[in-house]
Amino acid sequence: MKLQHKLALYNTFTKIAVIAILGVLIIAFIDRISTSNLQQRLIDKRNKLVSHLSDEEIEELLNKQSTFTDYNILKEEYIELNEVSDNASVNTAPVFTKEKRKIEDETQDYLVLANYFSYGGKTYRLEIGETMLALDRLENTIMFYTLIILLASVILTLAADLAFTRFLLAPFYRIIDQKLNKVDDPIHFNYDYAHTTTDDFRLLDSSINKLMQRISDQLLNQKQFITNVSHELLTPISILRTRLENLLNQPDISEENLNKISASLRTLNRLKAITNSLLLISKIENQQFNKTDRVSMPALIADIYEELEDRIASRNITFENRLQHNFGLTGNQALLHTLCINLINNAIKYNKDNGKIIISDNLTNHSYQLYITDKGIGMDNRQIEQAFNRFAKFNATDTESYGLGLAIVQSIAAFHDISISISSEIGQGTRIGLEFKTH
Amino acid sequence: MNVLIIEDEKSLGLEIAEYLAKEGFIIDMARRKKSAEEKLFINNYDFILLDLGLPDGDGLDLLKQLKELPNRDDAVIVLTARGALDDRINGLEAGADDYLPKPFALSELLARMHAITRRKHKLEKNEFKVHDFTLNIQNRTVSFGRERINLTKKEFEIFNYLVLNKNRVIPRLNITEHVWGDILEVNSDSNFVDVHVKNLRKKLAQHAPIDWFETVRSIGYRINI
Incomplete structure (x- = not known):
């Protein structure tokens, strides 16, 4: 659940609670005031009645029956008077009760004052009732409006809270989006502060910046280290290479020594290739190449075929160029060349004699796909997983591979935002897909 | 021909010198920018092999100084372990004739020097006699007597390189x-x-025996002249 929604819910609940408590209190208060008001009125009436009583009146009241009941036309109040034999209750304080009374087939809640008094040696019970309908109506009305206000305020505050928290939290999501989600390379991190007046977000922002600064410093150090090491290695390799080349041409050198020198030269070449590959990868990762060349895919593939045709011919491999689209992109010509030549060279290296390589493509609305398919030895799932690991070699007998070819491919692809897919089956061959986004 | 090797790694300089000396080049060496400057001002060279990373300064500055001198036509080949594209561009822009990233093959260095000589001075004859065959670098052809031998581009390149x-x-x-x-x-x-x-050997052997074209087992090839 989003913080925004949690805050809105919390606010809503507290508001409901506050309004509900207030409503209950108001109702209770009104109930008390009006009840005591009513009671006072009943007492006043009773006093008025009792003080004005006369024999005639009582006679008159009780004339017709033993019990006298009178009520006004709206049945808002009534008076009941009857004679009781028991005089024990005389002088007890008036008692108020809330009771249902049925008057002319109409049942209503009444506040009833029951009182005994003696007059002329006789004890009478006087009951004065006043309807509570008005009170109930008032309470209902208050309740109704409280509910309306409650609902309205809940809806209003919910909307206001959502809008406000959204506004409040906007910098937070901006920070997450720009500083965390959109960062794929800490070296090209945007250190500009997000605009916010909230101190907490400023803290978050500056903490992320500091963290990124540390990460990118370390990464730069590491990359610089690789560059330096590779670079420092090239000079001694250079010395050894020239020395061995001179040794190769010493007169009277035995065949055994010649072979040893030659083997050393091959080893040295391997060292050179690894060093240069690492240098290349770190240069790509340091973005030391520009991406401004216009590169035509068919022309690139044709160039590469020309460069590799000897290798293809030497294994009697059929090379089928099935490109259908004249796709071009802006990138680094040399790097894209390296990318494709490495992949096609792999397709040759891991092919079978008299095998086949197919270059095909596909153009959709959003992307261009280039497929390099070989009918070679193929890879199993584990090999596919490890394919892009540095120094991973697939074939133990393949001592001439340095295991960096695909690592180079991967860094060039990442540099150009090309996605790579591999599908392969042991003994059937491998298909490498390159997907160029065209937007 | 005179060659000045400006290289701070002593052993590398010596190996280059050994290879070139066998080709008849007269070698001069400098290991610091300062001593290189002195030599450059005093002598004319046919070739200057310039390492960019010198302990007391940047080799590119040397190149710029040299280009400011009047009446000089020394060919400069930049040697560098930096391997960066920028170095190559900067070097060639500053007037270098060629660029070789370390580690390079001495045979490649020699081939580049030959190419520069041909391009710059047009003095060297464009034809080499290889026993009974004639190799014409200008037209990129090989002939036996008057008969032209039909070589592919790569066959010619290999033959030329070995020669x-x-x-x-x-x-x-x-x-x-x-x-x-x-x-x-x-x-x-x-x-x-x-x-x-x-x-290549098959094509050449159709015309004359080529026992001078040796295969050095498991290593490579040698053409003896």
Whole structure:
């Protein structure tokens, strides 16, 4: 659940609670005031009645029956008077009760004052009732409006809270989006502060910046280290290479020594290739190449075929160029060349004699796909997983591979935002897909 | 021809010197920018092999100073381990004639020097006699007497390279690097060179015995003249 929604819910609940408590209190208060008001009125009436009583009146009241009941036309109040034999209750304080009374087939809640008094040696019970309908109506009305206000305020505050928290939290999501989600390379991190007046977000922002600064410093150090090491290695390799080349041409050198020198030269070449590959990868990762060349895919593939045709011919491999689209992109010509030549060279290296390589493509609305398919030895799932690991070699007998070819491919692809897919089956061959986004 | 080798790594300088001396070059060496400056101002050279990373300064500055001197036509080949594209561009912009990233093959250095000589001075004859064959670098042809031998582009390149580095064992790898370029990872096996050499030898052998065209087992080739 989003913080925004949690805050809105919390606010809503507290508001409901506050309004509900207030409503209950108001109702209770009104109930008390009006009840005591009513009671006072009943007492006043009773006093008025009792003080004005006369024999005639009582006679008159009780004339017709033993019990006298009178009520006004709206049945808002009534008076009941009857004679009781028991005089024990005389002088007890008036008692108020809330009771249902049925008057002319109409049942209503009444506040009833029951009182005994003696007059002329006789004890009478006087009951004065006043309807509570008005009170109930008032309470209902208050309740109704409280509910309306409650609902309205809940809806209003919910909307206001959502809008406000959204506004409040906007910098937070901006920070997450720009500083965390959109960062794929800490070296090209945007250190500009997000605009916010909230101190907490400023803290978050500056903490992320500091963290990124540390990460990118370390990464730069590491990359610089690789560059330096590779670079420092090239000079001694250079010395050894020239020395061995001179040794190769010493007169009277035995065949055994010649072979040893030659083997050393091959080893040295391997060292050179690894060093240069690492240098290349770190240069790509340091973005030391520009991406401004216009590169035509068919022309690139044709160039590469020309460069590799000897290798293809030497294994009697059929090379089928099935490109259908004249796709071009802006990138680094040399790097894209390296990318494709490495992949096609792999397709040759891991092919079978008299095998086949197919270059095909596909153009959709959003992307261009280039497929390099070989009918070679193929890879199993584990090999596919490890394919892009540095120094991973697939074939133990393949001592001439340095295991960096695909690592180079991967860094060039990442540099150009090309996605790579591999599908392969042991003994059937491998298909490498390159997907160029065209937007 | 005079060559000034400006290289701070003493042993590398000496190895280059040894190779070039056998070709008849007269070698002068400098290991610091300061001593290189002195030598540059005093002498004229046919070739200057310039390492960019010198302990007491940048080799590029030397190149710029040299280009400001009047009446100088020294050919400059920049040697660098920096390997950066920028170095190459900067070096060539500053007036270098060629650029070789370390580690380079000495046979490649020699081939580049020959190419520069041909391009700059047009003095060297464009034809080499290779026993009974004639190699014309200008037209890129090989002929036997008056008969032209039909070589492919790559066969010619290999033949030319071996002739330029005559009397030396040239490892296959050097040939691959020269003819196909230095492609990372891809050059790990260079046996396909043999196919081209086999065809080349077959074409040459149709005209005359070529026992001077040696295969040095498991290493490479040598043309003895």
